[in-house]
Amino acid sequence: MTEQFDLLVVGGGINGVGIARDAAGRGLSVCLCERDDLAAHTSSASTKLIHGGLRYLEQYEFALVGKALAEREVLLRAAPHIIWPLRFVLPHQSHLRAAWLIRLGLFLYDNLGRGRRTLPGSRRVALKRHEAGPPLRNEFHTGFIYSDAWVQDARLVVLNAMDAMERGATIFTHTRCVSASRGADGWTAQLQTAHGEVSTVSAKVLVNATGPWAVQFLDQVAKVGHDHALRLVKGSHIVVPRLFEHQHAYIFQQPDRRIVFAIPYEHDFTLIGTTDMDYHDDPSSPHINGEETNYLCEAANRYFKRSIAPADVVWSYSGVRPLVDDENGNASEVTRDYLLELDEQGAPLLNVFGGKLTTYRKLAEEAMDRMGSLFPQASQAWTSKGHPLPGGERQDVDRLQHELQSSHPWLPAPLAWRLVHSYGSRTTRILGQARSLQDLGEHFGADLYQAEVDYLRTMEWAVDAADVLWRRSKLGLRFNAEQAARLTTYLADASPHRASFA
Template sequence: MTAPVDLLIIGGGINGTGIARDAAGRGLSVLLVEQDDLASHTSSASTKLVHGGLRYLEYYEFRLVREALMERERLLTIAPHIIWPLEFVLPHSAEQRPAWMIRAGLFMYDHLAKRRRLPASRAVRFGPHPAAAILKPQNRKGFTYADCWVEDSRLVVLNAMDARERGADVRTRTKLITARAEGMLWSADLEDRATGARETVTARAMVNAAGPWVGDVLSTRLGRNTQKTVRMIKGSHIITRKLYEGDFAFILQNPDKRIVFAVPYEHDFTLIGTTDIPYEADPAKVEITPAETDYLCDSVSRYFRTPVTPADVVRTYSGVRPLYDDHAANASAVTRDYVLDVEGGTDRPALLSVFGGKITTYRKLAEHALEKLLPAMGRPTGTSWTASKPLPGGDMPNADFDAFFAGLVKRYSALPEPMLHRLARAYGTRAPRILGNAVIMADLGENYGGDLTEAEIDYLVTHEFVRDVEDILWRRSKLALHVPEGTASRVAARLQRKKVREGASFL
């Protein structure tokens, strides 16, 4: 048995990797285990937004909205390659929430926290606005405001990478079988899901950041009882071919008082979501229903000149949000705030369980988690540091993506500019680690389609915890929407050859 680590973290979603990064940066020894791939469930099934949560103001979630708005500015600065501003258009008619209520909400949204890089909201008439060509004629006026887009699964991976570079041990495809307190240590049995090998590790404290499985970890793996429970809410999205030109998104109000987003996606597509439905089945097997597809299509068709039908859908995805159960009657009204539950620390080892949360506030959640956990461990909290330190690839002067991209194009002038833009957005200042001294495409090795090259695959395996095709084509990128038929099998064959050649080092 190896020496104890300070912190064993269960779960490789945004909360687990965010806590791992923060803890490693404070000098703790960290082991994070994830039973599947990083961001393979809830954290890659979001609407891809870093936002304050405008609609949460209706439920008086002022603290959460203010914190989220503050985090929106911070994240835009530390990860300018995977996070960028996005304009939202909110059509309005007399049948919806009163205009004065929306104006008041947007005024609060503008002023609950300082805005440094995003414009203020405004009322608009759609005559001169390009949205007029998309919306039905009766939609003559509305509002615009700004929030941010985020590559959600990449945000998770970048936090895991930074944690590892600061000394954390990050293991994917590794499952917690059981854990028990032995004196002032946790003794945990882990299983490598690729090989079936088992190992027992010890830790001074444990974080349960298992998302939809947080309750299962407590009851089944740790044998604990708690009054705090997770309310699982399913959110589904559909992807269609591009419904409109323009780099702005829509926020659409439905008669049931819910809102649906329509967002430009991967250049050639539109992302539409999300639903809010109570869910009680296996979170690993969540999928959209025909009724949800109809609901999302109808939500957009209510506003757009060109109707959207299920036949227009090219891809769907669903996720389960592990919200803290505040016993709200309406699933849409369940708090998106997080609850951190700490046990032990005096006569038994400390355990912190994460209930709820949203991707925008993950960094602050991690800070709060360590502020609670470290005293329970008898350790000083140290200094908060993650608010200003860029994530891997985000260390651009003045967080200026456009200037960085212009320099990349100048340096690699003979390579396709669309490919360079994709690499700049995905990897930021680390894109040259893939491109190296390439002058022409052939210098990057075999092209697997969609400008996915041998050099990029090798980088992903070496640095980004990649083990299979879906890791690459869906969670590290969305190239599955762009590559020709046969790419997946070719990439799988390359990964298999690499696995055979490198053996244990690949795992």
């Protein structure tokens, strides 16, 4: 029997789950399929920032920056457990950018898009008298500080999928759309699981949110003629042992006029990135190369007293950004804005091209508004009100953690912090009636226990160790090969996860 939906969304990255959530919240029937894990590719390989993009001001992308800054406030309200404010320090080098130019840029950044309602504004600082100064080389005397926000990017994707599911959407992971046929009144698609099982679904509208594969999807799956082109740009990051003790992040200007971030990461590490390189290989498995690693090490060494080398890198990751090809010669200057195209030459097809993590909610809202005439029964836009994502109902996350530790005094503070900053108010669903660490079941390594793994498997679509260790968490940084192997065995032996929550 063919299941029927209003919307079939193909792609489980941030744009796909954002559209699925918005549509489900408007009362539409939604099916989303993702061939791998949620956020398996680009959406989990970001610099993990909710930001306007300070450097885009130099490219006169004022509308994009303003839109992103306004979204920053919406997302801070919607998911305070996985998104929180972060102050950035920009050490000044006069030969790269004049101080007046930086101050002008920061003034615009503070005021564009009605975006800075809760975060502190920018200011100039004497680095010798600020806690961010000592890690820097002695030649840096002046800096500028401004606000943005940090996000657990893959968790943002998962929570949007969970919210979509709780509003009625059907979510299939590890399920590929192998064909999509266009009729006069709708689409018929064949979905194939990783085990080879095939099912048929029909939908009034097909949404192509496949990211780097958007053009390939049109050519090979939907078989729709088009004149679109994407420019694939690889961005890579490295993680090294912690280079500074405070909680500020740095933004470093480079001689090639690019910028590189150095960000506190998982308490004991520093995240450094990103690069921008044109990419022409398979988007499924990008890897950092030696040139990129050297570039990022040298970028940090221009500023920090403590130098790093490729041997210091404990982890690296790369992602492929599907950017709208604006024929710009410099990969770092290609627009990060998005393009939505509604093709109504037959059954409607919505193509999503480009975009960035920060503006996913706005993209989804605009996508649904664009399709408004197709669904007169749908309710109005609703996500801009800051409706919380799962676990984000409590704005005071520090107080939530304090209450959790008061009610669970046996819970170590670092574990309580991690749980609250991953699951928010839903942490109690993991802990259940536990009265000790032993009640949480098998200890797999670091501070990961069976109760959390079971929650991730049954409620968050986690299937294998990589899903748990590198997307739902970053505990892979603290696991050894033997511990990861034991987790893999446990997940393989456990009862099958629920591929759909409909």
